[in-house]
Each structure stands twice: as structure tokens, then as C-alpha cells.
Amino acid sequence: MTIAITGASGPLGRATAEYVLQTTDPREVVLTTRRPEALADLAARGVQVRRADFAEPASLDTAFAGVERLVLISTDVVGARLDGHRAAVKAATAAGVRHVIYTSVPEPVPENPALVVADHAGTEQALRDSGMSWTFLRNNLYAHMQTARIQQAIASGRLVSNGGDGAVAYVTREDCAAAAAAVLTKGGHEGQAYDITGPEALTAADLVALAREIGGKDVELVEVDDAAYAAGLRAAGVPEEAARVVASFGAATRGGFLATVTSAVFDITGRKPTALADVVRTALKGS
Numbered sequence: 001m002t003i004a005i006t007g008a009s010g011p012l013g014r015a016t017a018e019y020v021l022q023t024t025d026p027r028e029v030v031l032t033t034r035r036p037e038a039l040a041d042l043a044a045r046g047v048q049v050r051r052a053d054f055a056e057p058a059s060l061d062t063a064f065a066g067v068e069r070l071v072l073i074s075t076d077v078v079g080a081r082l083d084g085h086r087a088a089v090k091a092a093t094a095a096g097v098r099h100v101i102y103t104s105v106p107e108p109v110p111e112n113p114a115l116v117v118a119d120h121a122g123t124e125q126a127l128r129d130s131g132m133s134w135t136f137l138r139n140n141l142y143a144h145m146q147t148a149r150i151q152q153a154i155a156s157g158r159l160v161s162n163g164g165d166g167a168v169a170y171v172t173r174e175d176c177a178a179a180a181a182a183v184l185t186k187g188g189h190e191g192q193a194y195d196i197t198g199p200e201a202l203t204a205a206d207l208v209a210l211a212r213e214i215g216g217k218d219v220e221l222v223e224v225d226d227a228a229y230a231a232g233l234r235a236a237g238v239p240e241e242a243a244r245v246v247a248s249f250g251a252a253t254r255g256g257f258l259a260t261v262t263s264a265v266f267d268i269t270g271r272k273p274t275a276l277a278d279v280v281r282t283a284l285k286g287s
Contacts, residue, residue, distance in 0.1 A: 054084030154215030
């Protein structure tokens, strides 16, 4: 059986590939990327590296040839990726792919204000309509992305948040990759949507408590609205579109769209998910 992972030169795709190669003959693995040279080391291990660009549908026909099961990793062009995702779904269908595992987002429903929702909801619908079997892995926010935030809070004595009292079930990228690899290689899970989460949901107040514990000093929680939060990000050098997206996750947090905690990581992989506190403590150890 030939299996494939798109976006394999990106962090999630690469991590997924490494898990897959722990249990799978490299000759049965196809890795697609816009930058084949970035995967030269994996090609040397025997995997098939194929160029694929979702913006160039013709490249996908060759990329997906002979593939039976596929991890479709969402691209990072927020608000402009749905056409590319649809092109990938169409090409996978034409190539005879039987099952697609798609990395989505929690609760991709119209009520969710996160700006990434429309892309993910549209891709999920394209897969439902495709005739292929599918699995949706709805990954929560990455735990490691909170490390710099907590480090900055310790340094400044302030943690700024627009998430209100809402909580987030932060998950590690490694746990997301392990889940994707397990579904890809072990089969099953057809027609299932899983929330891929960490072991607990944490509020901004919880992050403040963690910052105080690690830093050994007082940290104040500063609550702001979405506009002020986005303005603060822009002032720190974050591009306009990225600032709007990050601020929208705060709105989603307030609405409870990121708070669900599940046992999916353990159920799928047999390993317990890593807690955000452990990620941050390890990253900041000695700093």
C-alpha cells in the first residue's frame, strides 16, 4: 500500500513523516512538497519525494499517482487556500486515492469567529462531496506557540489577552503528527472527525499562574478587546493579516470553541498527550 503526506517539508508534515517512517517501509511512502530539495535526507532513506503545488493543479496528478491513503495538511495561506485544497481533493479523487486524512480546526461552524474556519469548513465539505472516505483531525492551538508569550509575560510582568474567561485545549505539534501518522498507517477511522487536544483546557488566568510559577515573580493579566489585541500585535511587528487571525482566535476562545478536551490522542496513538506546562517548562528551562 502506498501512502502519502502533503506539505511534508513543513513542520507538521515533516513530524508526521518521521512517525510514519518508524513503522513503514520507506518505499511505500510518498512525500509531496513545493521544495523537494528540503526533503533530500528523507529521499536518501528511500521515500519517494514528489513536487506538488496546490496552486498548480497539473503538478498534483503526478504527485498523487498510485497513492491509496493520503494526509492532506492544510496550507498556511489563511483566507486564500480553499481553492488549492479543492484542487488537491479533485486531483486525489482522479488519482484513485481511497482515503484522505485532513488536518482541520475545532468546530468549523459558521458561529466560530476564528478567521481560519471558512477554509477548513469548505475543505471538509469538498471531501464529503468527493466520494473518497475521509477522516478529519481537528487540531487545537499549538502549545509551543505559548512559550514566547509566557516568556514575554515574565519579562514584562503583564500577560495581555482577548480570550476573556474562555479556555483552550492546547496540543503539541508532535501529538498532532503522531495522530495523523497513526490514522494514515493503521487504517480505519473512516467518516470520523476527531478533536485533537491536549490533556486540559487552560484560561489566560491559568497561563498567568504558570508564568508566575516559572518566573518567580508577579504577572498581571491585562484583558483587552479584539481591536486592541490586534493593534498590540501589529505594534510588535506582526503583519496585519496575521494579527487579525491571532486576534480572532481570542474571540473563538471567548465563545468556547477551543475548550473541548478529548481522549483522541491517546485513543488513536496509545500515548498520553503532553501538557502545555511541560512544553513551556522544558523550553524555558535555564532561561
